[in-house]
Amino acid sequence: MAHDAALKDLSSLLGDALTLSKSDLDLHGRSESHFPDTPPDAVAYPRSTEEVAAIVRICAAHGCPVVGWGTGTSLEGQSQAVQGGVVVDFSRMDRVIEVNQADMDVRVQPGVTREALNAELRATGLFFPVDPGANASLGGMASTRASGTTAVRYGTMRDNVLGLEVVLADGRVIRTGTRARKSSAGYDLTGLFVGAEGTLGLITELTLRLQGQPEAISAAVCAFDDIGAAVQAVIDTIQMGIPMARIEFVDTASVRAVNAYADMSLPQKPHLLVEFHGSEGGVAEQAESFGAIVAEHGGSDFQWAQKPEDRTALWKMRHNAFYAILALRPGCRSIVTDVCVPISRLAEAVEATIADLEAHDVTGPILGHVGDGNFHAILMFDPADAAEEARALAAAGRMVDRALALGGTSTGEHGIGLGKRGYMAREHGDGWEVMGSVKRALDPNDIMNPGKLVPDP
Template sequence: MTIAAALEALAQLLGQRLSRSKSDLDLHAASETYYPLARPDAVAYPRDTAEVSALVRICAEHGCPITGWGAGTSLEGQAQAFSGGVVVDFREMDKVLEINAEDMDVRVQPGCTREALNTELRATGLFFPVDPGANASLGGMAMTRASGTTAVRYGTMRDNVLGLEVVLADGRVIRTGTRARKSSAGYDLTGLMVGSEGTLGLVTELTLRLRGQPEAVTAAVCGFPDMHGAVAAVIDTIQMGVPMARIEFVDAAMAGIFNAASGGSMPETPHLMVEFHGSEAGVREQVETFGAIVADHGATGFDWAERPEDRTRLWEMRHRAHWSTLASAPGKRALVTDICVPISRLAEAVEETAADIAASPVTGPILGHVGDGNFHAILLFDPDDGTELDTVKALSHRMAERALAMGGTCTGEHGIGIGKQAYIKAEHGEGWQVMGALKAALDPQNILNPGKLVPPRN
């Protein structure tokens, strides 16, 4: 067997760091969503780029599939080895290699998590802004083009990765980008790799852009009598050019789940959760402008979080939304949708989605990074009841179709993986075939994360 031959050679390369233990295989079989388990044949724990390159050369020689693994927090099965082969877990490549405070950039290994990086940066006055909620690995975040609560101000991984070191499907190592802030030197290979879900190469190093910790930070929660008012307030805020650092929407159901999870007492109505970054005067000005806008839309019950610990509690509650929702419905699993639409269509998209869910037999709180036009429904279903899975899939399908009809995208930040191939085809048409041609050019044997993102190989 080709995989068996590869594993034998990999064991020689990595020794104990090629694991075939049941517990390791089980740990790397699951994802955080409802996809079936996919046990790899082995898990590799390389320590440096040279080892990753040697590993890939061995797999290329034997036609053995390779799937990268960061923190295992992706939501579309990106890190699951559905074709078997070897999962490359980057947990031993988790260093912060070089902080350039003057240039506000940092070199890290792919297994470093965003929280670990920010802990290390604390004394420098700098921070890495992209925040998908989960404590994902930075390599994984690059590969899914992750974003999250702060993208409205600081951009997504597309905007915050300056360069990469990548091991290609034949084991060659390339460096993309530079430490300069811009370049017109040829095709944007950094941009091509970011969001490629491990199908074009394995990232072994990232150069990331950092930001200065703002002089002043203030956060707040406010309630609205209805969903329309909350979403209309977001649209006005964006159009007024208020440089919000975060602006998150949660619906009434989600507010109730937050209360249950954290012992709070938010009114069970739609809410916005916001954060302002800037100079003292700048934040005051933003708060005033925002206050006037939301008052026009009937906002009440402002709850300010000025102290760092209050802000931490606020955003932890938000970040735990997925788990709190699951905890609110024991025995259920979740299908998390992820559409993103032009801001002018946001109210319509959220309201039609809510109406769809209300008319269905399942429940699904809605929340999202609405400053980008991106929102999620956490659709709950009973995994032992096939009709409920069909129901949530049908709801998800309608959301994706609605997003595309509105000029939006089927995935704002979770990616394609195995879950959204039908939608990417609808979204990109012939462009999806172009993606397949690029994949074939860089990975002719289809060993890098096969079965994900691109069209199936004929």
């Protein structure tokens, strides 16, 4: 084994908290998307920042790759140990360290999941708003600059991380940011590590911005005869300044899938799913304004979900859409891809994508966070059919080409990892080489999640 010396030293450090069992290695080699399994040489389960720093120092001494692992829900191969080495699983670093209720912030270890944090905050009147759907770890969410259904109102992880503790490639531990709400003190190192996908260091603590739980919440679902009308309703809603908490789109194929999966009876048409947060009066006013926009664009079958259990069912349906779509073709795999465009070009991008998929015989239901111009396609293929897989990959590439041509980006929230690394030069030009220079400055031996995000050294 290429990294035997490192594993021997790590075993002395960690004891049973280092595992080489095949089942554990296989679990940490899997991806939720289409990437082949790449089991690491070992999995480490640290319990403290000091242990993480010691792990990294040992790996640095032996040139052994280090890959961070939260819950393994990333979709672009960010957690794949493509060069072997050690996966550092943060599931045992899962403490909520300090809630500062008056300042509306919290310090957490990276293994805390967003659902666990919000359960802990329930009695405080506060909540953490970023909701990517999966019950991801907060360290992983920061590393991929995650967002999700609530980003249109509350922003992405970039907007909600105030500071970090990070272990660098040489084992040094640094702190970035403060609990102050703003600062002009030097480079924004917090922003540098949020979205770095573990290529610059391992996040061992996060300070996060919290929000007050809204007095009133109301959600609704409505159908449209065509995609253009639904997306234009979104554009008008955003341009009118209606403060939507969520505004999601599902196409007809996605509706068909969730109807079968969740035993629902939504009309087989494109739908918008929306949610409003605020005071009782504010929510009623927002809902009335949105209802008028929906009527103007021919929306129908408007159903309100004001009871908590009805809202939970609505968003559970949306979050389970991925699994519902996969259930349409048991045994298939999928390329789960996302792009983001300026909202004025959203209808054009979605309609062109659907036409492209039909023209090239690719099954790819579309859904997404259309309030910020971000949409997803779940491109399915039979893993035994190389030609079908190739068509799906080519369609994903054309989605990126289209997004870039419209002034958008190759990914709004999934990140780069392995899957979208090939588009980075096209999107960023010489800026991608600058990212590589930052990587080389902080990780000259390329041990931190090598083979991802940045150019080869």
